[in-house]
Amino acid sequence: MRRRLPLRRRLLWAALSTVLAFALVEGLLAGLSAATGQDWRVDPLPAHEDYEVLCPYGDLLRLCPDQGPDYERVRPLVMSAQKDRPRVVAIGESFVYGLGLPAGNAWPARLQEELGLGVEVLNLGRCGTYASRLVPLVDAAIRLDADVVVLAVGNNEHTMTSFYSGWAGRHPLAVYRAGEILGRLRLYGLLAGAVGIPPRVEERFDQVPATFGAELDRQVYAARRRPPDLSAFHRPDLPEGLALAGPTVTRILEQEQRLKERIFRGHLEGMVQALDQAGVAVVLATLPLDLTARPVLSGIHDGDEAQVVAMLAELGGQPEPDAATVARGMALDPRVAAFPYFEGMGRRARGDLDGAAQALWDAAEWDMVPDATPSINRITAQVAAAHDLPLVRLDRLSEGWLARPSDYFLDKVHVSEGGALAVAQALAPAVRAALPDPGTLSPPAR
Numbered sequence: 001m002r003r004r005l006p007l008r009r010r011l012l013w014a015a016l017s018t019v020l021a022f023a024l025v026e027g028l029l030a031g032l033s034a035a036t037g038q039d040w041r042v043d044p045l046p047a048h049e050d051y052e053v054l055c056p057y058g059d060l061l062r063l064c065p066d067q068g069p070d071y072e073r074v075r076p077l078v079m080s081a082q083k084d085r086p087r088v089v090a091i092g093e094s095f096v097y098g099l100g101l102p103a104g105n106a107w108p109a110r111l112q113e114e115l116g117l118g119v120e121v122l123n124l125g126r127c128g129t130y131a132s133r134l135v136p137l138v139d140a141a142i143r144l145d146a147d148v149v150v151l152a153v154g155n156n157e158h159t160m161t162s163f164y165s166g167w168a169g170r171h172p173l174a175v176y177r178a179g180e181i182l183g184r185l186r187l188y189g190l191l192a193g194a195v196g197i198p199p200r201v202e203e204r205f206d207q208v209p210a211t212f213g214a215e216l217d218r219q220v221y222a223a224r225r226r227p228p229d230l231s232a233f234h235r236p237d238l239p240e241g242l243a244l245a246g247p248t249v250t251r252i253l254e255q256e257q258r259l260k261e262r263i264f265r266g267h268l269e270g271m272v273q274a275l276d277q278a279g280v281a282v283v284l285a286t287l288p289l290d291l292t293a294r295p296v297l298s299g300i301h302d303g304d305e306a307q308v309v310a311m312l313a314e315l316g317g318q319p320e321p322d323a324a325t326v327a328r329g330m331a332l333d334p335r336v337a338a339f340p341y342f343e344g345m346g347r348r349a350r351g352d353l354d355g356a357a358q359a360l361w362d363a364a365e366w367d368m369v370p371d372a373t374p375s376i377n378r379i380t381a382q383v384a385a386a387h388d389l390p391l392v393r394l395d396r397l398s399e400g401w402l403a404r405p406s407d408y409f410l411d412k413v414h415v416s417e418g419g420a421l422a423v424a425q426a427l428a429p430a431v432r433a434a435l436p437d438p439g440t441l442s443p444p445a446r
Helices: 009-037 107-117 130-141 166-170 172-182 186-194 215-224 248-279 305-315 324-330 338-349 351-368 374-386 395-400 417-436
Strands: 055-058 060-063 087-092 120-123 148-152 281-285
Touching: 009 087, 009 186, 009 215, 055 120, 087 107, 087 130, 107 120, 120 130, 130 248, 148 248, 148 417, 166 172, 172 248, 172 374, 215 248, 248 281, 248 374, 281 374, 281 417, 305 324, 305 338, 324 338, 351 395
Parallel strands: 087 120, 087 148, 148 281
Antiparallel strands: 055 060
């Protein structure tokens, strides 16, 4: 009678056979791919269909005003197809567009004034969009023969409602990382296409789930949607204006934030590489933020929930929370965004603007419903360093504006006329240095 192999050995043999069979199939697909020129590997990075950025306008061109979703806006800027002087193109979201300002007062127009009449600056800001939909604008800048492109992007990366639902929506970062690994395999791409599973992640702006499997899912969606539904986080024991997410919701929301930042990095890298291959100089800029704007939603990380709620109720009930009370909150859980916010505003009132800026940046970092964030700015700085690109730290302007932010901001992320001028003045030296022959430029118009 033939002896059966021990269970452990049989399992090992089955696993080895599976790996060998998979390697054989993957090798055959690689050969077929080389022969046919078709590659079934997929990058899970979200992608949008290309759209027309430039429209004919008599003998000229203009930005197409009716492209994209109805929440996006562009200024129908008119330009020559063939440039007659050095051309600078500014690309980004509503911060570049100049939301709340006439076109002539947005910072790209002020940048042209700073550079002088010998330079043309085109404002390709797209109001209400995000990085994946800015890729066609980069292609348009290349077609316009830009000499320099200023990328000031990342304003809206956290405004997508979601990427996943159900179980995957509770573990978004892990699911995306698995897709990054599987996407390198041709067999995965082939099978995903055959069964109709989109191998790339789909960005959703505001797609309401048909049903919520649990209260947890309802709260996560309420925080993700724009504007957020803060009624889902109502606690009768907290003062008005203070919203708090529990530790489980906080964990999921932070995973999704890290995922959106990972996706942003991929798109930013792609834009920089496309411009580099086209021989276009790039200047990267971080984004300013009104640090005095209160966090939208705090989240509990490590602290005891009942103690955090009690401390927030005490702090929120004081007209000016004292330093000792704030310190007790920070000791409980320094990543509850309201605690560093109260600390920062207290330091600001006492004239410690440097300490205030650090605490308020921390508050912006831990807000569960963020706009432009320190994390997005760090990614921009890292990409600039990796590609040896000039970087203009516009986020540092926020610290200089901390004493009187109303002189520079219209709201949390959009600058006023004074802010636009300061942004242009900060960018001008880097842009001037990146132009092909800065010594020939005429002096700025004053």
